[in-house]
Amino acid sequence: MAHLPNNSxxxxxxxxxxxxxxxxxxxxxxxxxxxxxxxxLVASVRGAVNGLTIELIEEHVRNHVVDPEHEDDPEKAKGAADLIAVVRTYLK
Known part of the structure; x- marks a missing residue:
């Protein structure tokens, strides 16, 4: 994930x-x-994998789709923020 060098x-x-x-x-x-x-133990691993997945998807959305914090179009910013929130909720 080349866009995450500081986070790798x-x-x-x-x-x-x-x-x-x-x-x-x-x-x-x-x-x-x-x-x-x-x-x-298996449940703990599942939670950890889900947390990692959330982080990776969120970074992907922010770097390759729309970063809600830097988007000028309020509808696109809201859509990206909503997508991130749904992914977080779904994978928790």
Whole structure:
């Protein structure tokens, strides 16, 4: 994602945390952890992936579609802001 050079270290760190969470699921399965514990770990990974997805989609909209904070057309700015809000709501 070439438009995120200032943010790439933050995104990579986030993905490395996800890798750690996935490794925790593997360890739990290998150690016959209770189903509830494994499911909780999976839910945590899902939430983290959704958060990453939200961030990437929002940055894409702002950089390649319309940045609501810098758009002169109020209708386009509102449309972009609404899209970002819907994506955030849908993926939470």
């Amino acid at each position: 270290a933050k995104l990579v760190a986030r993905i490395r945390r996800l890798q750690g969470q996935l490794e925790a699921i593997v360890r739990s399965l290998e150690n016959d952890a209770p189903c509830g514990d494994v499911l909780q």
